[in-house]
Amino acid sequence: MNSLEERTQVYRIPIRPQYKRRKRPKKNNNFPKFILLIGIICAALFYFFNYQAETDFTAEKKSKTLNPIDLNFNFSPRRQNILLMGVDVATNSENPFKGNRSDTMLLISIAPYGKNINVISIPRDSKVYIAGKNKADKINHAFAFGGAKLAVRTVEETFGVKINNYLAISNEGVIKMIDTLGGLPIYIEKNMKYDDYSANLHINLKQGEHILTGRQTEGYLRFRHDSFGDIGRIRRQQWFFNALLERLKDPTVIVKIPELLKIIPEYIQTDLSAYDLAKYAGIAKNVDTSTIQIATIPGSPSTKGVISYWIIDPIRTQDLINKMVYRNKADVDYKDLNVGILYAASKEETASTLKQELEAKGIVNIKMQPTNSVSKDYIAVHNPDLAGEIINELKKTIPEIKDQHTIYDPIGINRTGKDFTIVISDL
Numbered sequence: 001m002n003s004l005e006e007r008t009q010v011y012r013i014p015i016r017p018q019y020k021r022r023k024r025p026k027k028n029n030n031f032p033k034f035i036l037l038i039g040i041i042c043a044a045l046f047y048f049f050n051y052q053a054e055t056d057f058t059a060e061k062k063s064k065t066l067n068p069i070d071l072n073f074n075f076s077p078r079r080q081n082i083l084l085m086g087v088d089v090a091t092n093s094e095n096p097f098k099g100n101r102s103d104t105m106l107l108i109s110i111a112p113y114g115k116n117i118n119v120i121s122i123p124r125d126s127k128v129y130i131a132g133k134n135k136a137d138k139i140n141h142a143f144a145f146g147g148a149k150l151a152v153r154t155v156e157e158t159f160g161v162k163i164n165n166y167l168a169i170s171n172e173g174v175i176k177m178i179d180t181l182g183g184l185p186i187y188i189e190k191n192m193k194y195d196d197y198s199a200n201l202h203i204n205l206k207q208g209e210h211i212l213t214g215r216q217t218e219g220y221l222r223f224r225h226d227s228f229g230d231i232g233r234i235r236r237q238q239w240f241f242n243a244l245l246e247r248l249k250d251p252t253v254i255v256k257i258p259e260l261l262k263i264i265p266e267y268i269q270t271d272l273s274a275y276d277l278a279k280y281a282g283i284a285k286n287v288d289t290s291t292i293q294i295a296t297i298p299g300s301p302s303t304k305g306v307i308s309y310w311i312i313d314p315i316r317t318q319d320l321i322n323k324m325v326y327r328n329k330a331d332v333d334y335k336d337l338n339v340g341i342l343y344a345a346s347k348e349e350t351a352s353t354l355k356q357e358l359e360a361k362g363i364v365n366i367k368m369q370p371t372n373s374v375s376k377d378y379i380a381v382h383n384p385d386l387a388g389e390i391i392n393e394l395k396k397t398i399p400e401i402k403d404q405h406t407i408y409d410p411i412g413i414n415r416t417g418k419d420f421t422i423v424i425s426d427l
Helices: 037-048 141-159 171-180 214-222 229-248 257-266 274-284 314-324 345-360 388-397
Strands: 080-088 101-110 117-121 127-129 136-138 165-170 184-188 192-196 201-205 208-212 268-270 293-296 299-301 310-312 338-344 365-371 378-381 405-408 420-424
Touching: 080 141, 080 171, 101 141, 117 229, 117 314, 127 141, 127 310, 136 141, 141 165, 165 171, 171 214, 171 257, 184 214, 184 229, 192 214, 201 214, 208 214, 214 229, 229 293, 229 405, 293 314, 314 405, 338 345, 345 365, 345 420, 378 388
Parallel strands: 080 165, 117 293, 293 405, 338 365, 338 420, 378 405
Antiparallel strands: 080 101, 101 117, 127 136, 165 268, 184 208, 192 201, 299 310, 378 420
């Protein structure tokens, strides 16, 4: 902290009134970075849909008795928020959940009755006040200071959102998970080269389609040495999310789920019980992954001092929380939308057809822009007031975008339209 001006850039006041956390009975299970809970949910779905693991999910007890069951859970009528944390095992490798930082923080918000799922990435360098402390710090230090519980309190007090459950996974857990699944097919959007000998991190990835090993996947997720820095890294975590979901649908991978569930207890820490995981699996089978909305906490990198921070934008963050967590809606007419189509030069015909489809829906403000710098198909929403239902309705009626994933991007990476941009790559 170098000046009064810098101190005033700390995001401290909750967006919503804080919830008083209900004391839960102390659990005797220790079902120890899943970067995305959805992957675990899907894994549990395919496994628990046919088998029930009768175990207390402790790292010490690995034996399981398998019995067929039928998953038919009624999901909670209340909103459920889950904090996912990927733990960077740097300080304490023997106990990944003590003294290490949360390299990844994701807020998963599940609507009442499991109707839809939204995901908010919290940049690890976000400048906040750790719960119970009066000194500004990076939000990822909360886990190092007090584990998952302090990280949960810090997120609650910073954003005013009640966290119902948490789940943390070490990077070694991610490596073993991917290797168990037989690798991860994914498109690498650029060459990535970086070596950190002190952290034993070596990244050497080439642009193009690859099946990554677990160690290569770790490098892909942790790489941030480009013009976008940590925000680019968050975006790659979101591509990882999409690729992992597709991988878990592969019939050759489904048979490996029991083996996966035997491995992960050593690398995961959570307050979710076996029943909780099965419950989430029960709703996952009905979720269309293309409707899952993903966003990043808005802000900008700090330009002052020697410590790099992500300075949270309180107004845009308020809007994002209202939309993604509380599902606030605003009335938007198609004719009022300002839409961009960012397309690879080889996809001009596809882009023109898409423009005609949008015009048929009543959208008149459409900007077409060719580019050579896109490598993924997706829809980037820039207007926080734009209801997700509008995007999903367009997906249902326009074939060119029906399978595209939606990412909320108020920051404006690859922004062409004011309200949202449809990105069409040449893949």
